[in-house]
Amino acid sequence: MSTVELTGIGLLTTQTAEFGDLPNAAVLIDGDRIAWVGPAGSVPDADEQVDLGGRCVLPGFVDSHAHLVFAGDRSEEFAARMAGVPYSAGGIRTTVEATRAAGDEALTTRVAALTKEMRASGITTYEIKSGYGLTVHDEARSLQVAAQFTSETTFLGAHVVAPEYARTPADYVDLVCGDMLAACAPYARWIDVFCERGAFDADAARSVLLAGGRAGLGARVHANQLGPGRGVQLACEMGAASADHCTHLSAADIDALASSDTVATLLPGAEFSTRANYPDARRLLDAGVSVALATDCNPGTSYTTSMPFCIALAVREMGMTPNEAVHAATVGGAAALRRNDIGSITPGARADLVALDAPNPIHLAYRPGVPLVSAVWKDGLRVH
Numbered sequence: 001m002s003t004v005e006l007t008g009i010g011l012l013t014t015q016t017a018e019f020g021d022l023p024n025a026a027v028l029i030d031g032d033r034i035a036w037v038g039p040a041g042s043v044p045d046a047d048e049q050v051d052l053g054g055r056c057v058l059p060g061f062v063d064s065h066a067h068l069v070f071a072g073d074r075s076e077e078f079a080a081r082m083a084g085v086p087y088s089a090g091g092i093r094t095t096v097e098a099t100r101a102a103g104d105e106a107l108t109t110r111v112a113a114l115t116k117e118m119r120a121s122g123i124t125t126y127e128i129k130s131g132y133g134l135t136v137h138d139e140a141r142s143l144q145v146a147a148q149f150t151s152e153t154t155f156l157g158a159h160v161v162a163p164e165y166a167r168t169p170a171d172y173v174d175l176v177c178g179d180m181l182a183a184c185a186p187y188a189r190w191i192d193v194f195c196e197r198g199a200f201d202a203d204a205a206r207s208v209l210l211a212g213g214r215a216g217l218g219a220r221v222h223a224n225q226l227g228p229g230r231g232v233q234l235a236c237e238m239g240a241a242s243a244d245h246c247t248h249l250s251a252a253d254i255d256a257l258a259s260s261d262t263v264a265t266l267l268p269g270a271e272f273s274t275r276a277n278y279p280d281a282r283r284l285l286d287a288g289v290s291v292a293l294a295t296d297c298n299p300g301t302s303y304t305t306s307m308p309f310c311i312a313l314a315v316r317e318m319g320m321t322p323n324e325a326v327h328a329a330t331v332g333g334a335a336a337l338r339r340n341d342i343g344s345i346t347p348g349a350r351a352d353l354v355a356l357d358a359p360n361p362i363h364l365a366y367r368p369g370v371p372l373v374s375a376v377w378k379d380g381l382r383v384h
C-alpha cells in the first residue's frame with residue numbers, strides 16, 4: 001500500500017475529542033485508512049506529498065438520508081408550491097410513475113450524476129433509499145441500482161401506499177412485509193417507513209419495522225415531518241438508528257430521543273423546499289440528543305446534493321453553531337448509520353477527507369452558496 005502525506009493544512013478539524021482542531025497540521029494516509037494525525041513538522045515520511053497551501057481540512061460529510069433512485073422532474077410542482085399550493089405526501093406518486101417507466105440504465109445514470117454532485121459538495125458516504133418503485137420488481141431493482149453505489153442501502157417500500165392499493169392499504173402493508181421485503185432484503189442494510197398522516201400510521205409502521213428486523217435489516221423512520229405524531233417515539237421504542245425530519249416535536253418526543261440511541265436526523269433542505277418551519281435543533285442539542293444533518297436529496301421536496309447548503313441552513317435557521325452543524329454533518333451522520341469508521345479524522349478511520357478553500361469550516365455557513373470544496377478524498381483516493 002502506498003502512503004500519502006497531506007501537509008500544509010492551515011486548520012485540521014478532526015471531530016474527535018482526542019485531537020480537536022489542530023493548526024498547521026498534517027495527515028498521513030496509508031491505503032484507504034488514516035495512519036497518523038499531528039503537527040506538520042513531525043509527520044512520518046510518505047511515498048507522496050500533497051501540500052494544501054494553508055487550506056482547512058475536515059472529515060468527509062456523511063449523508064445518512066438520500067433518495068437517489070428515481071426518474072422524472074418535479075420542478076413545476078416546486079414552482080406551484082412556491083406560488084402557494086401546499087405539500088402533501090401524495091406528491092411521491094408522480095415520481096413513482098416516472099420511476100416505474102424508466103429502465104435500469106436510466107436510473108443508474110441518474111444516481112451516477114448525483115454521486116458526482118455529492119462528491120463535489122464533500123460527501124464521501126451516502127445512504128440511498130428505494131421507495132419510488134412500490135412494486136416487488138421495482139423496489140428490488142431500485143435497491144440493486146443503489147447497491148452499485150453504496151453499502152448503505154435502505155428498503156423504503158413503505159414510502160406511501162402504492163396507487164394500486166389505495167382502497168386496500170392493509171394489503172399493501174402485507175406485501176411490503178412479505179414478498180417485497182423478501183425480494184429487497186438481499187440488497188438492503190436498512191428498512192425505513194414514512195410514519196405520517198397520508199402515508200403509514202404507527203401500527204403499520206411498527207409491523208414494517210418488525211418484519212425488517214426479522215429479515216436482518218436495521219430500522220430508520222421518517223418521523224414527525226408534516227405534523228406531530230407517533231413516529232419519533234416509535235423509532236426510539238424500536239431502537240431505530242435514526243428518526244428523520246423531527247420537525248414537529250413534543251417535549252415527550254425530545255425526552256424519548258434524549259434517553260435512546262436513536263439519532264435525530266434533521267433535513268433542512270426539505271423545510272426550505274416546502275417553505276415550512278425548520279426543526280428546532282437548539283432544543284434537541286440542549287436536551288442532549290444526538291443530531292445528524294442530511295440532504296434528503298429527492299426530486300419532490302429537497303432536490304439538493306449540497307451538504308454545505310444544509311449546514312448553512314442549520315446555522316441560519318435552526319439555532320446550531322457552525323461547529324455543531326459540521327459535527328452533525330460528519331460524526332452525526334456516521335452515528336445515524338451506526339458507523340465509527342467514518343465521520344472523523346483519526347488513525348484507523350477511513351481516509352475520507354475534504355479540503356476547503358477557506359481558513360476554517362465556519363466559512364461553510366459564513367459564505368453560503370460559494371463552492372468552497374477544493375479537494376475530496378474517499379478511502380484514500382482523490383475523488384474530486
Ligand SMILES: [Zn+2]
Pocket residue numbers: 065067222296298
Ligand atoms: Zn426522506
